[in-house]
Amino acid sequence: MDWLERIAALRQWARNGSRAPHKPLLLLYALGRFQEDADRGLRYTAVEQDLQRLLAEYGPPHKTTPAYPFHHLTSDGVWEVRTDRGPGSPGSGVRDLRETGATGRLTPDLRAALRREPDLLGRIARLLLDLHFPPSLHGELCEAVGLDLEPAEAERFAAARRRRDPRMRELVLTAYEYRCAFCGYDGRIGTVPVGLEAAHVRWWAFGGPDEIDNGLCLCSLHHKLFDKGVLGVGDDHRILVSQRFVGHSPAAREHVIALAGRPLVGPQPGASPVAAEHRDWHARQVFHGEPRPAAGV
Template structure:
């Protein structure tokens, strides 16, 4: 059985490119628990706060209940939920999960496969991360989920992870950095070391995992810190291509004011003449699916 293909087929709510990474985040959390404790049942009472934080940090901007993935993942044949009254989930409502003392565990066949092939967990984790989040967030998600991905990768995998159906363009970074003349579009940072640009990234405005193309109209040259803050939703773009800063962001130091708060309302650097600026559709997607509203006043 190809478990990665099974996980790729997980049913997820979708509408107009909206993000719904609830089940992937639960699976990453469960893989972390499995790595430490095997397939012992996970009480919802123990997982609720952790899942809530994962969803708040890395889910869509709208509020989401941790009961949703805990219950609905059972429909994919990967996850089993029991209560004190017997097998079967009582539903996604928090009160019923708590009252029923619900516990969840991986399907025994999947748990057995993870034991037989220790690096299968790494393959599943990489697939879930690549299919739902930009690379700048992967390490932080694993850390919050309690998943030691480095530890999983120290043993050989019995079966290779299948290559993605759509490959990324390896020239994307070079094209974006050249278009913006090797300077951050937000702060103009332009560091070099021995003839090589350092601390500069090619950021996708609409995430590659959500059909964001590898082309200039979906790219920004950003320094490493502003790339991370852009992917986290601290920073965004207004329709007039000025920088937005989330009112939820708090920074009291002079560096936070200079590097983040002062960007509110500032124009984004344009690419070289004749090269595509970011398309409005991608700006709109980021504003709806990533940026943590409301925006601070400029």
């Protein structure tokens, strides 16, 4: 059995390119718990709050419940649920899962494979991360689910997936003249830029192309906030700041809240600005809540 193919083929609710990382988040959480204690099941009432936090922080902008993946992941052959009544999930209702003592765990075949192949857990985790989340979030997401991964080795299953264009970073940074499109930061050590990254507006994992009109040159801070849905880009190429963001320090006000309504820095004349289709995808699938009014309005 090819577990990587099975993981890559997880059935997910989808409409118009919508993000639905509910099952991947549950699986990453289960892998982290397996690493900690391979024999322990995950009782829904004990892990519900953890899963809810993961969905709130790394899931789509609209509200959802961890009961959905806890029940529906059983259809993919990698997850099983038992209740006080016996094997089988009682359904996707929160009340049903709570009142029946529902407990989930990886299937026996998958647990056996993870014990038999020491590197399989890391390969599955990296596949889930790569297919469903941008690289800027991989490290903190591993920490959030308690996964301890070895440094990534060359993936043997890469042939089945799109390959990234290695020129993307240089093209995007050049288009924006090596300045953060949000704050103008342009730090270097000698001639080498530091803390500047090429951000995909529409995530690569969701069909976003490695092209300048899907990229922004961002400093590390604003790249992370952009991928977390705190920041966005409006139809007029001005910066959006989510009303859900809260920060009272001078640094938070200066580096985030004060950006609301500012025009992007760049790109230089002749370079393609962010395409409307990619801005729209980010606004629907990543940006959280409503944008703040422009500073001073």
